[in-house]
Amino acid sequence: MKAAKREKGDVEKKSSKDEEDTNGLFASCSFSDLGLHATLCEHLQDKMGFQKPTKIQAEAIPVAISGRHALVKAATGTGKTLVYLAPIIHLLQMRQPRIDRSDGTFALVLVPTRELCMQVHGIAQKLVHRFHWIVPGYIMGGENRAKEKARLRKGISILIATPGRLLDHLKNTSSFNYSNLRWIVFDEADMILELGFGKALEEILDFLGSRAGASEQAGNKKGDVKKGSRQNLLLSATLNEKVNRLANLSLDKPVRIGLDENAVSPDNEELFIKDSVDSYNLPDQLLQRYVKVPCGSRLSVLLSILRALFEREVSQKVVVFLSTCDGVDFHYTLLNEFKLQPETNQSSKFLNCKVFRLHGNLKQEDRAKAFQGYKTEKSALLLSTDVAARGLDFPRVRCILQYDSPGEASEYVHRVGRTARLGEKGEALLFLQPIESAYLRDLELHGVSLKEYPLEKVLDSFPLSRQGIKNSYKKQPVSLEMHPWILFLERALESFVSSEPTMRKLARDAFCSWVGGYTAHRGDLKKIFVVKKLHLGHVAKSFGLKEQPSLVGRVQAKKRKREEKKEKSFKQRKVTAKKYLSSS
Numbered sequence: 265m266k267a268a269k270r271e272k273g274d275v276e277k278k279s280s281k282d283e284e285d286t287n288g289l290f291a292s293c294s295f296s297d298l299g300l301h302a303t304l305c306e307h308l309q310d311k312m313g314f315q316k317p318t319k320i321q322a323e324a325i326p327v328a329i330s331g332r333h334a335l336v337k338a339a340t341g342t343g344k345t346l347v348y349l350a351p352i353i354h355l356l357q358m359r360q361p362r363i364d365r366s367d368g369t370f371a372l373v374l375v376p377t378r379e380l381c382m383q384v385h386g387i388a389q390k391l392v393h394r395f396h397w398i399v400p401g402y403i404m405g406g407e408n409r410a411k412e413k414a415r416l417r418k419g420i421s422i423l424i425a426t427p428g429r430l431l432d433h434l435k436n437t438s439s440f441n442y443s444n445l446r447w448i449v450f451d452e453a454d455m456i457l458e459l460g461f462g463k464a465l466e467e468i469l470d471f472l473g474s475r476a477g478a479s480e481q482a483g484n485k486k487g488d489v490k491k492g493s494r495q496n497l498l499l500s501a502t503l504n505e506k507v508n509r510l511a512n513l514s515l516d517k518p519v520r521i522g523l524d525e526n527a528v529s530p531d532n533e534e535l536f537i538k539d540s541v542d543s544y545n546l547p548d549q550l551l552q553r554y555v556k557v558p559c560g561s562r563l564s565v566l567l568s569i570l571r572a573l574f575e576r577e578v579s580q581k582v583v584v585f586l587s588t589c590d591g592v593d594f595h596y597t598l599l600n601e602f603k604l605q606p607e608t609n610q611s612s613k614f615l616n617c618k619v620f621r622l623h624g625n626l627k628q629e630d631r632a633k634a635f636q637g638y639k640t641e642k643s644a645l646l647l648s649t650d651v652a653a654r655g656l657d658f659p660r661v662r663c664i665l666q667y668d669s670p671g672e673a674s675e676y677v678h679r680v681g682r683t684a685r686l687g688e689k690g691e692a693l694l695f696l697q698p699i700e701s702a703y704l705r706d707l708e709l710h711g712v713s714l715k716e717y718p719l720e721k722v723l724d725s726f727p728l729s730r731q732g733i734k735n736s737y738k739k740q741p742v743s744l745e746m747h748p749w750i751l752f753l754e755r756a757l758e759s760f761v762s763s764e765p766t767m768r769k770l771a772r773d774a775f776c777s778w779v780g781g782y783t784a785h786r787g788d789l790k791k792i793f794v795v796k797k798l799h800l801g802h803v804a805k806s807f808g809l810k811e812q813p814s815l816v817g818r819v820q821a822k823k824r825k826r827e828e829k830k831e832k833s834f835k836q837r838k839v840t841a842k843k844y845l846s847s848s
């Protein structure tokens with residue numbers, strides 16, 4: 265019998281899920297029907313528990329094997345990573361003579377975030393298990409450049425990279441050998457562009473000699489890149505017209521997969537996607553709801569919902585999306601330290617679960633720890649900015665809370681896409697203030713419609729007698745702001761935040777950043793998220809503050825700090841220049 269040993273406990277679960285295929289996600293063919301090498305198919309099945317390809321894999325893998333350029337759009341969690349990694353590994357392992365590290369990089373995968381970089385690298389490592397001569401590696405912001413240089417010098421066959429760091433090495437690492445480069449993959453292409461890497465990508469394409477129509481690549485210092493056999497792939501769950509320029513620059517007569525007929529323009533070679541309002545596919549089994557909460561009650565409602573979720577099911581994973589790094593830090597500390605007052609006879613933590621945080625201002629090692637930690641934990645809460653919104657595949661996430669609303673509808677789609685992956689159950693809850701209701705209509709334009717969350721029922725479920733509160737309110741309906749549980753929690757939160765100087769500082773910083781973030785909405789969303797309509801005192805209350813911190817003072821202090829910093833580095837430069845001049 266074949267090596268039937270399973271690597272992971274959940275492999276078995278996946279296999280049976282695949283066989284059932286209640287969601288029609290899987291194709292009826294096998295991986296070998298797609299033309300993949302037998303050893304790779306065996307590994308996919310026996311070691312990774314992938315019994316059958318998903319529909320998007322069945323459609324796109326043969327195209328990728330054929331060598332054609334492709335634009336691939338498919339819902340979140342449908343297995344797009346394998347769409348490019350499997351064909352690349354299949355074609356690389358076939359090469360005779362066998363490829364060697366000294367041949368340098370054959371495939372380049374560009375991703376928008378560091379966590380996605382690590383994740384794709386992890387999958388590539390699993391897939392090359394039986395092909396030890398193929399070496400995956402990654403380079404990304406926040407990592408040690410010298411160590412990366414050493415790894416590039418040794419040779420990396422499949423290189424996964426974030427754009428900024430890749431460009432850095434293209435410019436500064438002379439031993440980086442990409443003369444055999446055959447594939448460039450843009451995973452989450454629209455996000456890479458959203459993050460402002462458009463120009464960097466163009467420079468990268470120039471360096472790699474992969475800009476469409478380039479005769480001899482301008483600025484390619486290597487100049488010896490073998491051309492003609494390039495294949496580029498562009499993928500995302502939300503490919504929209506914003507990627508047209510990149511598609512034009514990097515793709516040659518691409519096959520369009522998963523883009524509906526109306527969204528493509530067959531007569532215009534240059535316009536790959538022509539949708540003005542894009543409609544997005546979301547998993548059918550995803551339960552999507554919204555809850556309208558007046559600003560001042562947001563924090564206590566968030567805490568109540570989280571508590572209800574973890575009380576309902578002790579072992580589960582939840583992600584809360586927030587708009588700013590300061591917001592994540594404040595809520596992270598609060599959730600780790602807040603306890604209901606002793607008068608309630610309850611001194612344990614308010615939320616009985618492990619809490620992780622992820623955002624771009626954390627040190628790289630803390631980011632990596634949080635990413636790995638949340639991934640392996642069976643029951644935990646992750647508080648994150650949008651760094652976790654794209655591509656991350658945390659197993660068994662049951663619920664996504666969008667506490668701060670996303671920007672464009674595409675961001676909504678990616679955030680909720682962290683749950684209900686590959687046929688799993690999942691629910692998503694969007695927080696809105698009553699003044700932001702129009703956002704629901706914006707989502708509807710993109711084919712996304714949400715039901716209302718039964719907040720009152722959840723709040724009423726808290727045993728108020730435990731808190732020493734009379735539950736006579738039940739006799740007559742009260743507004744959310746007057747709900748005894750909410751009033752009780754608000755008081756407890758305010759007294760907790762005001763009694764702890766660290767908490768107060770975190771709350772003030774989070775408040776200021778939140779208001780800043782609110783003003784940053786773009787385009788039509790500016791008409792929905794109008795900062796002037798906000799009651800800043802209520803915003804302050806949503807950070808447990810009794811009074812609204814002064815935004816003006818804060819802005820001035822920030823400016824002063826910036827100027828002090830500038831001054832200091834200018835003085836330092838002067839000293840260094842003086843030293844240099846006197847020694848020469």
Ligand SMILES: Nc1ncnc2c1ncn2[C@@H]1O[C@H](COP(=O)(O)OP(=O)(O)OP(=O)(O)O)[C@@H](O)[C@H]1O
Pocket residue numbers: 278282313314315316317318321338339340341342343344345346500501654655656657681682685686
């Ligand atoms: N054929 C398959 N059979 C079983 N599981 C699979 C198969 N293909 C992929 N998976 C698993 O499905 C999950 C989602 O895959 P992946 O992360 O590639 O999705 P995605 O489409 O890239 O999602 P996103 O758009 O969010 O980035 C992963 O856990 C992956 O291991």
